[in-house]
Amino acid sequence: MLKKEFRDTAYRFVECMLILLAVPIAYLTDKLLIHFRAPFQDIMEVVVMVVVLGFSVYAGATIFQAEKKDRAFEYLLSLPLTRKKILWNKLLPRLAFILGLTLVLFIVRGGPPALNMGIIMLVLFSASVFLSLPVDSVIIAFLGVAMLYYLFQLCASMIYRLMISLWRLHILHYNPREEYSSQVIAALIVLAPLGIAFWKTYKNLDLKPMRLQLKPYLVIALPSIVTVLALAVFFFRYYLSWLYRTM
C-alpha cells in the first residue's frame, strides 16, 4: 500500500512541478512585453513558493481522491487493514515529500526561513487533510485551506504580539522563539478541533453517503472555527490600536 501511496504522491508532486514552467514564461513575458525588469531569481523564488505551498495543499486535499473517484473505499475498507494503518500509509509518503522539500529549502535558504516554511507547509497540509473528507472538490479545498490559513496567521500574529507584550520584548527585534511558539499555538487553536472532527469521522468511516458521516464536523469543527473567527474579529480592533501604540 505504501508503494502505491508513494507513487500517487510523486505523481501529485510532478503535477505541481509543472507550475515551474511558468518561470521561463514569466521571465520572457517580462523581458519582451511588460518590462517590469524582475530578476530571474525573484520570479523563481515566487514560483517555487507557490509550488511548495501548492503541493502541501494538493497532497493533503487529494489524500482520499483515488478512493472517492474510483469508489474504491469499498475495496479498501474490506481489506484487513486498520483505519489507523490506512491513514499512516497515506500520510507517510506525503510527509516524507514535505520533509524533503523543507530540507531542500534549508540547504538553499538556510535555517529560519526553511523552518518557517516547514511550519506553514505542515499547517497547510494538515488543514487540507482534515478537509479532505467533507470536501470533494480540490478547488473548494484550496479555498477552505486559504481561509483557515488566514485565520491561523491572524491568531499567530495576535499571540505573538501578546507574548511580546507579556515578555516585554521589542517588537522590531527578531524573536524566533516567540514567533515559532505563537505559530504552534495558533496552529493548535485553529487545527485541533478540525483534526478531532476528522479523526472521529475517519475512525468510523464506512460506505454511507459522506453527508451522513459528517456530524463531528458540524458539532466540533464548525462551532470552534466560528468561535475563533469571532474572537479574532472581536479582538482585531484592540489589536490594531495596540499595534499603533507599540510601533
Add this chain to the structure above:
Amino acid sequence: MLEIKDLSFNYGKTQVFDGFDLSVPKGQVCLITGINGVGKSTLLRLIAGVLNPDSGTIEIDTGTGEDPRRRIGFISDEPRLYQSLRVGQAIDFHMSANDLKNFDDTLLQHTKLGSDQRIRELSTGQKIILHLSLILSTEPELFLIDEVIHSIDAYLRRLFLETLIQLLSQRRITVVLVNLNFHDIEHIIDRVILLKSGEIVVDESIDNLKAKVKKVVGESPPQSLDILARLDFSGHSEFYVYPFDPDVAIEDSSRIVDLNLTEIVTAFIGGEYA
C-alpha cells in the same frame, strides 16, 4: 460461522434493518434475495465490514482467531478496485495489504489479462475475474458475492462458477450470495432467504422451498391454500401457492407443477409487487 444478532442499520432517515438476526453455519451456500432496495447488498456490506451497524453484532468465526476480514472475500455488484492501477500493481497492492507473498495467476491466464493493463481499461467481466483471483489468494472462509454473476459474459460467468464450485468441493467455505437470477447457481445453493422490509420472510432449505412452493394450473383458485401470486390467461389461471400442502385436495381439472428457483423467487417477488 456467521452470527448476526439484533442488527440495526439506517441510511439517515431510512431504516434498513431493525433487530435483524441471521445465523449461517460453516459450509453453507446461502442465497439472499428480495425486491430491489430491500437491503440485500447492505447486508453483505455490513457482513464485509465496509458498513458499520448502528447497533447489534456481526460475529464471524473463521477458526483462525485473526482479523475476520483476512478470510472474507467480498465481491460487490460492481468491481471497485483502484482504476488507475495496472493489473500487476493491483496484485502487489492486494498481496501487501494481506501480508501474502505468492499469487496464483491460473485464473488470470484464462482471461488473457496482461500485468501492464490498466484496470480502467478492463471489461467488467475481466475486473470481476481479477477481483476473484485476488480474493482466492487469501483462501477465504466466507465468500460474499453481490449480484456480479450475471453482469459478465457467458465464458467468464462459467469460469467464475467453475472456480466457485471447485472451491466448494475442495474446502468447506461458506458462501452468502445476493442474486435475482438463479439459472446458473441453483444447483449450488443450500438455503434461500427472502427479505422484505429488512426482515426475513422466507428462510428455507432449497429442497423444502421447492416442496412448499408449487404452481397450480386451473380455472379457479385452490381452496385452503395461500396464494402468493396469480397469473390469468385465456381459459386458465396459474396460482403460485405457499406453503403447499399435498394433503389438501384440489379440483380434478387442476394440475400441480413443480417450480425451479427462479420461478419460486419470481412468484414471491411478484406477490410483493401485486
